[in-house]
Amino acid sequence: MMSQGQIFAAIALFDELIYAAMLGLITLQILVFIRTKSLPSHRLWIRLGLNVLLWLAIVLFVIQPQWQGRDNTNRVLLVSKNTPSVAAQAAKDSLTITEVFSIEDFTQRMTQNPHFVQNIGEVFLLGQDFNPLLLAQLSQKKIQWLPSFKTNELQDIAWKAILRKGEFQEVSGKIELEESIVLKLKYANQVLDSVLLPKGLQTFHLRFPVFTIDRTAMTLELGDELLQKVTFYARKPVLSSVYFILENPDFESKTLAEWLGKNGYTVEMRTTIAQNTQSKVRINLPNSQQMSNPSIVVTDPANANHPTLKKTLTEGKSVLLYNITNVDQAIKNSNSALGTKWRIKKTSNQESISVGSNLTALPYQIERSNNQKEVDGYPVAVQKVGGRVGISLLNETFPLKLSDDTLTYHKIWSSILYLLNPPAENNIDIEAPLWKDAKSAITLNNFPQSTQALILANDSTPLRPSALNESTTTSSYRFRKAGWQPFQDSLEVYVEDESTALAKARQIQEITQVYEAKNTIQQNTSTQAFAQSLPDWAWGVLVLVCFTTVWVEPKLKF
Amino acid sequence: MYSQIQIEYLVAEVLGMIEVQTDTPKLTVIQKQKVLSLGNELTHQVMNSSLSDWAILGILQKMASDKPLSTTEKKDLKTKLYQLIRPSLLDKNSAIHSLYSNDKKLEKAFWKNLQ
Numbered sequence: 001m002m003s004q005g006q007i008f009a010a011i012a013l014f015d016e017l018i019y020a021a022m023l024g025l026i027t028l029q030i031l032v033f034i035r036t037k038s039l040p041s042h043r044l045w046i047r048l049g050l051n052v053l054l055w056l057a058i059v060l061f062v063i064q065p066q067w068q069g070r071d072n073t074n075r076v077l078l079v080s081k082n083t084p085s086v087a088a089q090a091a092k093d094s095l096t097i098t099e100v101f102s103i104e105d106f107t108q109r110m111t112q113n114p115h116f117v118q119n120i121g122e123v124f125l126l127g128q129d130f131n132p133l134l135l136a137q138l139s140q141k142k143i144q145w146l147p148s149f150k151t152n153e154l155q156d157i158a159w160k161a162i163l164r165k166g167e168f169q170e171v172s173g174k175i176e177l178e179e180s181i182v183l184k185l186k187y188a189n190q191v192l193d194s195v196l197l198p199k200g201l202q203t204f205h206l207r208f209p210v211f212t213i214d215r216t217a218m219t220l221e222l223g224d225e226l227l228q229k230v231t232f233y234a235r236k237p238v239l240s241s242v243y244f245i246l247e248n249p250d251f252e253s254k255t256l257a258e259w260l261g262k263n264g265y266t267v268e269m270r271t272t273i274a275q276n277t278q279s280k281v282r283i284n285l286p287n288s289q290q291m292s293n294p295s296i297v298v299t300d301p302a303n304a305n306h307p308t309l310k311k312t313l314t315e316g317k318s319v320l321l322y323n324i325t326n327v328d329q330a331i332k333n334s335n336s337a338l339g340t341k342w343r344i345k346k347t348s349n350q351e352s353i354s355v356g357s358n359l360t361a362l363p364y365q366i367e368r369s370n371n372q373k374e375v376d377g378y379p380v381a382v383q384k385v386g387g388r389v390g391i392s393l394l395n396e397t398f399p400l401k402l403s404d405d406t407l408t409y410h411k412i413w414s415s416i417l418y419l420l421n422p423p424a425e426n427n428i429d430i431e432a433p434l435w436k437d438a439k440s441a442i443t444l445n446n447f448p449q450s451t452q453a454l455i456l457a458n459d460s461t462p463l464r465p466s467a468l469n470e471s472t473t474t475s476s477y478r479f480r481k482a483g484w485q486p487f488q489d490s491l492e493v494y495v496e497d498e499s500t501a502l503a504k505a506r507q508i509q510e511i512t513q514v515y516e517a518k519n520t521i522q523q524n525t526s527t528q529a530f531a532q533s534l535p536d537w538a539w540g541v542l543v544l545v546c547f548t549t550v551w552v553e554p555k556l557k558f
Numbered sequence: 559m560y561s562q563i564q565i566e567y568l569v570a571e572v573l574g575m576i577e578v579q580t581d582t583p584k585l586t587v588i589q590k591q592k593v594l595s596l597g598n599e600l601t602h603q604v605m606n607s608s609l610s611d612w613a614i615l616g617i618l619q620k621m622a623s624d625k626p627l628s629t630t631e632k633k634d635l636k637t638k639l640y641q642l643i644r645p646s647l648l649d650k651n652s653a654i655h656s657l658y659s660n661d662k663k664l665e666k667a668f669w670k671n672l673q
């Protein structure tokens with residue numbers, strides 16, 4: 001290791017060598033000059049001039065003269081690495097900015113002139129590859145960020161970080177495409193959802209029902225190229241309790257109750273067999289336990305006035321009306337007793353219409369309404385009136401089961417129950433991807449009132465009640481480690497490493513938002529002076545030209 | 559014998575285990591039992607299907623004995639298990655349904671006044 005003194009001594013020695021070389025050069029020039037004889041005087045003068053020029057160029061190169069320049073730094077454009085010059089030119093022209101800096105150039109100016117940044121007005125950042133240190137030095141400035149993405153590169157993406165099995169995972173984002181191409185969401189070799197995107201800037205939206213429990217990883221592929229890994233955590237599904245109120249036992253209800261039981265639902269069925277005689281059937285429910293607050297009450301419309309239904313709906317739970325024979329009467333009962341606004345239209349004069357093999361429905365159509373959702377392909381709809389009220393115009397569905405078409409049966413009833421499921425407890429809403437060292441928003445809904453803090457990643461974060469929704473609390477957390485991080489007692493979230501263009505974009509977005517909120521005063525400095533000097537290539541050209549002329553001149557005979 | 563619904567749940571759990579096993583190679587006793595019982599269950603189904611499905615049983619056995627699976631094995635297992643439960647999954651065009659709870663009074667007032 002050399003000591004500091006030694007380094008300085010070495011530099012001084014280096015300088016001395018340069019001066020010695022310059023001295024050597026001028027002696028050489030003079031010697032050559034003296035030895036030249038018998039030249040016309042005008043040639044002599046030219047040769048002298050050229051030699052002086054050469055010597056001056058070299059002396060100036062060694063001295064590196066600087067002069068003061070003035071530049072309009074009210075608005076400057078700072079271009080990140082890996083940004084095409086076409087994009088920089090386009091931004092410069094459209095924003096009418098005169099001063100464009102590369103990151104290296106900008107950092108150099110900062111070290112030369114401590115007031116350089118201070119005197120700048122507004123900074124426009126182009127691209128996303130800026131280091132946080134540089135951005136920190138611009139913290140007092142008004143910053144505008146202009147993203148610059150390549151084609152076929154993700155510009156934005158979002159999905160849910162935690163959700164339950166059976167819920168829909170939705171992956172949406174933005175991308176600019178060179179040509180029309182298929183975007184696929186794949187699980188191993190299996191395509192779950194895909195879309196053919198045309199050329200240009202496109203947004204996409206893919207969805208699929210979650211079919212796993214615990215950690216899950218999918219891939220988003222553009223053509224055959226991996227675009228993004230979609231990693232999320234699937235929770236166990238919520239299983240509701242279903243309560244049947246029946247006037248008389250029937251096969252349809254029995255089949256449905258059995259299917260619900262097999263699906264893991266808690267079921268209780270009360271049937272009036274004769275006056276003052278009720279039969280009770282319970283599935284997945286111990287005899288000692290009473291079913292309190294069922295999530296879904298299933299009954300026929302004749303029971304629409306039953307007090308249990310009203311209570312269920314006030315609590316925000318759901319009611320399903322089925323086994324309907326007289327549609328007009330059923331609609332009337334439901335609308336008056338439960339506050340629904342069903343409107344129906346008779347579609348046929350036949351007694352029933354076919355809606356699939358072994359499946360018929362009443363010849364009516366439920367008209368669409370704002371607070372209503374329909375089960376795709378079947379005359380079944382659910383309206384929201386505080387709680388949810390569902391109505392099914394299907395005739396018996398059990399023949400499907402008898403004819404061994406259990407799949408259709410399963411699809412119909414899981415679609416109906418999916419729409420009827422009342423709000424669940426302990427809902428978690430986190431937008432993925434979560435980036436390491438970036439702020440992540442966490443929303444909790446319908447957690448126990450006493451929950452004050454959230455335990456995650458071996459840390460805890462305080463929860464703030466939401467101003468808009470009293471059952472919701474929010475928090476903001478910065479994950480410091482990438483990979484799977486514990487969340488609450490048994491769940492996990494996946495935190496991505498910050499290396500992609502998208503991660504950097506997210507980081508800049510966050511920083512510029514913070515600065516924007518903080519810096520409202522705009523400075524009015526218009527111009528500032530700073531040192532300018534010739535770039536290295538210009539020196540090279542200059543010295544080379546001088547040497548060439550000195551060499552060429554004696555060879556010319558004139 | 560399990561019902562289709564129970565198999566679906568078992569498959570869901572095993573799919574999660576494949577992912578977990580990448581980081582923490584040892585499965586718990588209960589997890590191993592689940593993998594084995596899925597294997598047993600699939601044996602009945604595989605009896606009358608194509609030969610390629612037999613490979614899945616081998617991979618499940620390997621998984622239950624804490625042996626790390628290769629990338630291709632994981633891919634094959636995931637793909638096959640997904641194909642097994644795909645018919646019972648909800649249709650992709652199903653309506654979006656929120657499981658969020660809100661202020662019930664406000665919610666009721668909103669839907670009432672919307673019409």
